[in-house]
Structure formats: C-alpha cells, structure tokens
Amino acid sequence: MSSAWIPDETPEELWLDRINLAGVGIGNIAYGVHITLFFLCFIAWWADRRRAPKSAYSMLAFISCVFILGSIGNGTQMRLLQMAYVDYRNYPGGPGAFETFEGSVKVNVIGTAAYTVNAWFADGLLLYRFSILWSFSRFRWAIVPALLGFVLSVISSCILLSQIADPGGALWISSSANMALTFWSSSISVTCYCTLGIVVKLLYMRYQVRKAFGANEPDSPYFSVAAMLIESALLYAAFALSFLITYAQGNTASLMLLSILGQVQSIAPLLIVLRVAQGRGWTIAKVKETERLGASGFGAPTVQFLHPSTAYGSETVAGTGSHTPNMEFEGRSVLSLATKPSDGPLRCSAEGCAGDRSSGEQSDSAV
Structure with a gap:
C-alpha cells in the first residue's frame, strides 16, 4: 500500500481511530446477544402472563425499557461513528478526536442519556x-x-448529563471528568457491592443446605456456579470495573470498553430475568424456605424429585434421610426447600409449597 494513502495523523491519533472502530464493532456484537436475550425473556414471560399476570407484565415492561434504551444507545453510537468517519472526516485530529471531544452533539447526548438510564435499571x-x-x-x-x-x-x-449537553462538553475533558468519575465510581461500587453480597449469601445458604441434608444433599440449580455468576451480575461488574480503572488512568482502552459496557449493562439483567422466568431464579419464598431449613437444625428429609413428564411418563429420583417424612418436588425440576408441617406431608412444586393444613397454601412469588 502506498504511504500517500495514510491520513495526515499522528500514530496516537490513528490508534484512537482504531480503538473507536473496534469498540463500536464489538458493541454491535453484544447488541446481537442483547436482542436474542430480549426475545427469549419476552416469550417466556408472555407465556406466563395468565398464571402470574402481575409479575409477567412487570417483567415485560422492565425488559422492554431495557431493550429500547439499549437500542437507542447502540443506534446513536452508529450515527456518531458515521459523523466522525464520513460527515466530518477532516476534523482536526481525526475521527477519534471528533468522538472524544465533540460530546455535546445532540446524538451523543441522547445516547449517553439512554445508557445512563439503563445503568439505573441495571x-x-x-x-x-x-x-x-x-x-x-x-x-x-x-x-x-x-x-x-x-x-x-x-x-x-444527572449533573454529568447537564455538563455534557453544554457546548463543548464531553466525557473526556477535565470539566466533566470529575463528575463522570463520581457517577461511575458510585454506580460501579453499588454493582460490586451487590455482586459480592449476593455471592456471599448464596455460598452461605448452600452451606446451610449441605448442613441440613448432609450426604444426601440434592443437586440444585440455585447453588450452581452459573446461578452465582448470573444472580450476582458478575459479567456487568467485571466490565464496569475494567472501564472505571482505565478511565481513571486516562487509558484510551476506556473508549472501547465504554461502547461494550453500554450493552453489557443490558445483558446482565436480562440473564437474571430469563433465569427467573425459567423457574430457576431466587424468589422471596425460596429464600424464606431455605433460611427456615437452615435454622431448623433437622437432619436430611426424604426428598423426591419428580421431573417434568415426558412422552412416556415421569422420571423419579429419590434420596433418603432420617428425621422428617417425605417432601416432594415436582414441576420444572425446582428445588423448593421447606420444613414439614406438624400435621401432614408437604408437597412443593414450581408454584410453591402446601401441606395438609387448614391455614391454606404457601405460594411462591415470581421475581
């Protein structure tokens, strides 16, 4: 290739151009994952709207807001890329400099606002x-x-958005950097704090279950590695922390990570919502039952897992214990943990647990 074709830019400016292109390209891939998860969540909750309309419609509204905001953010990034590399390609310093320092253009303010509100949802x-x-x-x-x-x-x-909207405002200039650091530091601190707290709590509850069941501890989708990774939104926490560190250091890699982070903050909550829709997410009732089991001090009950029926019937796997009568689990392979009522057997399903008591049934709330 002829060197005459190389733009009249310094190596640092060319590197900034490449970083911007790479970030938007990877962000578009992440947006494809976002779209897929949105439709999976939408189908799952739409099918559940008659059984639990309140929870279903709440989740449908939530995932729709996240999807719309993520789509707006991705669309504005593509438009900004077009402006930098096509409409204003002769901007001093190149396209990368345009995206870095012209943050007050309307399309960028709209995209930043969309991703900011999306961070609130996440x-x-x-x-x-x-x-x-x-x-x-x-x-x-x-x-x-x-x-x-x-x-x-x-x-x-909110203060950061007002600063960016002013003429000449941008995330990367000194007048906005302090407020941007405050926003991302507080937001990412919340993310990391909740991530750590959720992982610690899940590990402790798994310890409680193992202590109660002993050697007969059943396999549970609630304490798996996947459960801890998804429930704690570890993916979002890792990307957010990486971005914060590079942004605070003034590293140009933060430009690429910011484009990806906008979609990751939509993907992480959708994974949680999908897990709940599939009956494998933690709900208030399941947490209460697990806490009660851990506090009861009883030994392992007899547990029956009644798996979803196939074309030829149901598969049953039983484990035995010594202190309490049978507890049956049926439906979507959901492990619902509870103690036995004093006057009758307990049956647990995806919808909740019920015993032979006059007080009625205990239901499991969605999400």
Whole structure:
C-alpha cells in the first residue's frame, strides 16, 4: 500500500481511530446477544402472563425499557461513528478526536442519556435481587450502603448529563471528568457491592443446605456456579470495573470498553430475568424456605424429585434421610426447600409449597 494513502495523523491519533472502530464493532456484537436475550425473556414471560399476570407484565415492561434504551444507545453510537468517519472526516485530529471531544452533539447526548438510564435499571434490579436474598437475615441493613450509593449515582449522572449537553462538553475533558468519575465510581461500587453480597449469601445458604441434608444433599440449580455468576451480575461488574480503572488512568482502552459496557449493562439483567422466568431464579419464598431449613437444625428429609413428564411418563429420583417424612418436588425440576408441617406431608412444586393444613397454601412469588 502506498504511504500517500495514510491520513495526515499522528500514530496516537490513528490508534484512537482504531480503538473507536473496534469498540463500536464489538458493541454491535453484544447488541446481537442483547436482542436474542430480549426475545427469549419476552416469550417466556408472555407465556406466563395468565398464571402470574402481575409479575409477567412487570417483567415485560422492565425488559422492554431495557431493550429500547439499549437500542437507542447502540443506534446513536452508529450515527456518531458515521459523523466522525464520513460527515466530518477532516476534523482536526481525526475521527477519534471528533468522538472524544465533540460530546455535546445532540446524538451523543441522547445516547449517553439512554445508557445512563439503563445503568439505573441495571443497578436497580441488582439492588432488588440483593434485598431478596438478604431480606430474612439479621444483616438486612446491609442494603443501606448500596441504596446510598445508588442515590449518589443517580444525582451525579444527572449533573454529568447537564455538563455534557453544554457546548463543548464531553466525557473526556477535565470539566466533566470529575463528575463522570463520581457517577461511575458510585454506580460501579453499588454493582460490586451487590455482586459480592449476593455471592456471599448464596455460598452461605448452600452451606446451610449441605448442613441440613448432609450426604444426601440434592443437586440444585440455585447453588450452581452459573446461578452465582448470573444472580450476582458478575459479567456487568467485571466490565464496569475494567472501564472505571482505565478511565481513571486516562487509558484510551476506556473508549472501547465504554461502547461494550453500554450493552453489557443490558445483558446482565436480562440473564437474571430469563433465569427467573425459567423457574430457576431466587424468589422471596425460596429464600424464606431455605433460611427456615437452615435454622431448623433437622437432619436430611426424604426428598423426591419428580421431573417434568415426558412422552412416556415421569422420571423419579429419590434420596433418603432420617428425621422428617417425605417432601416432594415436582414441576420444572425446582428445588423448593421447606420444613414439614406438624400435621401432614408437604408437597412443593414450581408454584410453591402446601401441606395438609387448614391455614391454606404457601405460594411462591415470581421475581
């Protein structure tokens, strides 16, 4: 190739151009994952709307908002890329400099606002999942620091958006950098705090179950590695922390990570919502039953797993214990943990647990 074709830019400016292109390209791949997860979640919750309409419609509204905001963010990034590399290709410093320093253009402000509100949704869902797992613990006050961090992130993000919207405003200039650091530091602190708290709580509850069941501990989708990774939104926490570190250092890699982070913050909550829709996510009732089992001090009950019926019937796997009568689990291979009522056997299914008691049934709330 002829050297005459090389743009009149320094190696650093050319590197900035490449980083921007790579970030938007990888972000588009992540957006494809986002679309797939959205339709999977939508189909699952739409099919569940008659059984649990309140939960179903709430989740449909949530995933729709996340999808719309993520789509707006991705679309504005593509438009900004077009402006930098086509419409204003002769901008001093090249396309990368245009995207870095012309943050006040309307399309960029709209995209930044969409991703910022999306971060509120992602952090809000993580806070809600955190509160579910810790709601029956004596350390339920642990939610307070996360709530304070969330409020700080919302306030600082609003100030940041007003600074970017001013003429000449951008994320990467000194006048906005401090507020941007405040916003992302508080938001990512909430994410990491909730991630760590959820993992710790799941490990502790798994210890409780193993202690109660002993050698006969059943396989459970609630304590698997996948459950901990998804429930804690570890994917989002890892990307967010990587971005914060590179942004604070002034590393150009933060430009690429920011484009990807906008979609990852949509993917992480959709994974949680899909897991709940499939009957494998933690709910308030399941946490309460597990806490009760761990506090009861009883030995391992007899457990029957009645798997979903196939074309030729149902497959049954039984484990035995010594202290309590049968507890049966049926439906979508859901492990629902509960103690036995004093006056009758207990049956647990995907919808909840019920015993032979006059007080009625105990139902399992969705999400």
